[in-house]
Amino acid sequence: MATRTEEDFTEATRRRRRPRPTFAWVAQVVSGVLLLVLLTAHMVAQHFVVEGGLRTYDQVIAWIRNPVVFAVEALLLVCVTWHGIAGVHAVLLDLGLRGRAERIVARVLLDLAVATILYGLWLLYMLAFRG
């Protein structure tokens, strides 16, 4: 019954230099915790402060022009897109993706995340400055 030698272990460690999976986990935790705060604030501020719970067009524009609101909504957008897309990635990974399919899916998801954030920021800008 042979045991693995130290050289085999060292080689395995060298191949795993960058702590990317740790970073992915930390990012998911941090974004998740931020979302707990931001989404609660978002839900309360959007729906439980205004009379009737939903803002009319004029109320939305007035609201989004507030720089603090704008910043929070932008941060919320980035966090929720990152957290959500990373989550979808985990689900797809468990379907057994490997090799080329895995790389393609990762790339598509990254592009989707970037596109979503850009679109959301553009929408915020249009409402705050051109509404």
Added chain:
Amino acid sequence: MSSPRTVLLKVFRYGPDDAAPRYDQFRVPAGPRTTVLDALLAIQRRQDPSLSVRHSCLHGSCGTCGMRVNGREVLACVTRLDGLGDAVVVEPLAGAAVAGDLVVDMEHVYRRLEPVGRPLLRASERAGPDGAEAAAAPGTVPVLEELERFEDCIECGLCLSACPVAGDPRFLGPAALAAAERVLEEPRGTDGRAVLGLVDDAHGAWRCHAAFECSAVCPAGVDPGGAIMRLRRRLLADRLPRLVGRYHQEVPS
């Protein structure tokens, strides 16, 4: 005198000559203490000698008779039919190649444990200083007398079958990760940093989704789920300071 009740067993059948798996039904007498393995062996003896079943110790310590009963991973020799209902579904462990009927190839368990260095057997202090050093020296084959089993894990494979993720052969899986955590808790001459590097992988400790199904089915009290989380804590404690600093990890010389 009441006649013993009978239980209907729906047993997974898949042999080398079969085109596809099927479920055969067998009715077996069942007393209050009849186990699933008792019933399967009775089927083998009296109804269908072609049924393939594997077992050894008959008391839950060898891990040979692992299978799924009504979808849940158990050791058949210690699982009573009483309380499982009138119809019981018996299937082999999930995610493993079927050698025949309920017998699976356990290779998927052993090949995952291998890279962790099989810490389930490690140098015994009783072997003396030479014995311990011989076991840790690279490129040597330790002698059996120098090794002792220090672990609870009986390598039964129930955890790998129960895990919602372990269908992916790349995932190290609960048994191997729990073994890795044991190495880090009690190195006894094994290189801890190398093991840490091995599990710090997208398909290592980070692939687990904290379902704890492994811990729920483990018959030996290993708690692999808990072990994986403790592994992650070690990784975070080790990697987090570096994340804010440099990315480059030094390999100890």
Added chain:
Amino acid sequence: MMRAGLRRGDKRRLVPRWLDPHGRHLGTWAFVANRLTGLGLVVYLYLHLVILSTLLRGPEAWDGLVELFRRPVFLAFDVLLVAGLAFHGFNGLRVALVGSGLLVDRHKALLVAAGTLVGLVTLVAAVRIVG
């Protein structure tokens, strides 16, 4: 790698392994629920962004939409949304803690606590939304 005589045992899977409920315990249910709420929320995110784009079409379009969203069926959906969000958030916090190696032995108790919070939040939201 299969030797001669070894066969694949699993039947063709219609659903991925993590969705198979047979014989599973509480921890797996929590994991499945987290996944399903997460996927649902991602779908909702994009639905939400599409709906918000109506703001670009001006006050008439948006205010009309607001009237639509005051209907009971949409209010009921809103309560469902809050419940899903609450579960994913509170259970997610549990996963963040346990998955980082903290309070691991209490993961079941944490699930009960999370469930209680979800019930409370959903109740408060239901009263505010429908009331």
